[in-house]
Amino acid sequence: MEKSIQTSMLETFQHLHTHAEISWEEIETTTYIKARLEEAGCETITFSEHTGVVGKFGNFDKGLPVIGIRADMDALWQEVNGTFQPNHSCGHDAHMSMVLGVLWSLQQIPDMQDNVAIKFIYQPAEEEGGGALKMVEEGVVEDVDYLFGIHLRPKQEVAAGKAAPVIVHGATKTYEAVIKGEDAHGARPHLNDNAIEIGMQIVNMLGQMHMDPRVPHSAKMTKFQAGAKSSNIIPGNASFSLDLRAQSNEVMEVLVKKVDAILESVRNLYDVDIDVTDYHGVPAAETNEEATNFMRTAVQDVLGAGNVVESLLTPGGDDFHFYTVKKPELKATMLGLGCDLGPGLHHPNMTFDKDALCTGVDILTKAILNVYQV
Structure with missing residues (x-):
């Protein structure tokens, strides 16, 4: 050169x-x-x-x-x-x-x-x-x-x-989502669903997915924001992000179906709105x-x-x-x-x-x- x-x-x-x-x-x-x-x-x-x-x-x-x-x-x-x-x-x-x-x-x-x-x-x-x-x-x-x-x-x-x-x-997918609920007093946890606990439930269920270990894949929460300055308020609202990875487009399709099923299960379990506000990714x-x-x-x-x-x-x-x-x-x-x-x-x-x-x-x-x- x-x-x-x-x-x-x-x-x-x-x-x-x-x-x-x-x-x-x-x-x-x-x-x-x-x-x-x-x-x-x-x-x-x-x-x-x-x-x-x-x-x-x-x-x-x-x-x-x-x-x-x-x-x-x-x-x-x-x-x-x-x-x-x-x-x-x-x-x-x-x-x-x-x-x-x-x-x-x-x-x-x-x-x-x-x-x-x-x-x-x-x-x-x-x-x-x-x-x-x-x-x-x-x-x-x-x-x-x-x-x-x-x-x-x-x-x-x-x-x-x-x-x-x-x-x-590999293929990637990103979810941006919000949990929509109501705040409650820290002394009265029975009056709302704690958005942080809902987020923990999603994380736990992501970790319990089982797919073909021969094809690299992962699904994890990469952002979670809830609550404000007052520590005696149980937050009902939160926003979070999920990052999905799979080495093939076929495995990504299965992974997306499982994650969608998890979100639907958590919605039904807590009777709470979980809205996916943005969803994008790239193919393998x-x-x-x-x-x-x-x-x-x-x-x-x-x-x-x-x-x-x-x-x-x-x-x-x-x-x-x-x-x-x-x-x-x-x-x-x-x-x-x-x-x-x-x-x-x-x-x-x-x-x-x-x-x-x-x-x-x-x-x-x-x-x-x-x-x-x-």
Whole structure:
């Protein structure tokens, strides 16, 4: 990789890292990326109702296979050193920088622009699980034949200097719900149903579910809020969140049915309203052998065959897989990049080896050249 590309990529990363924006609010990020894409000669597409930008590079009138390269844009909202702020602790700033690096690398190859058809897809709101669906609705992948993504991996999954040609994410579901009741005096517990006890009942029943242990899965309460300043009031109202994980879409369907049955049982047991106010998630990965083989060969060419991590199985989720669920004929895979990332993804002080940015660019660029047999 040319030194100028590496320098530009690091400058881009630093800018994006220090100007993080949360889901659906990536306004400055969209403006910044759009400008960089246009500087590199891309035709750009933006959207009137949401953030995100697509850059088109190459010849789309030649009947060539169309490749999409997807980068997620949004940051998390979390407490960092005592202050709540947008924070790129999932590596999306790195993903955006590497995808630009791929564009700049392709520009250095003679006659490349006339012999490829590539969409650089900068997608909002991955952390909320809805950005990919919105891009599908906008028709962004209608003409796309191959879709490549990339994600930094924690060192517990992929060691530095290694990479996985496919990440087999699990399915996720999130419930946001409220318990609706009446408060009572602390001396008169018979006059209401304690929302905290109702929450405990839900937690206990979640722990008593039994499913096939050969398929990783989990269901747990991740937020519970009840009561106020007065300690002599038994709260009747509460809000809570549930997080469901399953390694396959089939197991997730069973898990959801069981959780729904638990909530209905608790409603009947306490004769209380439990309303699910929001319900969303992402599907498990549906892998494609052809796309994975192109990426596997790229990893071998860049890092050597001994540094390929085959079929990385992870309980984490990514809305990247909505693209293939909504367009089954799309050939897609996501590169899992080892980069000495620690303490872990979503940790407020996550760090990684910035030299891995160049490695990610080299692998993605090689995968594209493999598709076009260049």
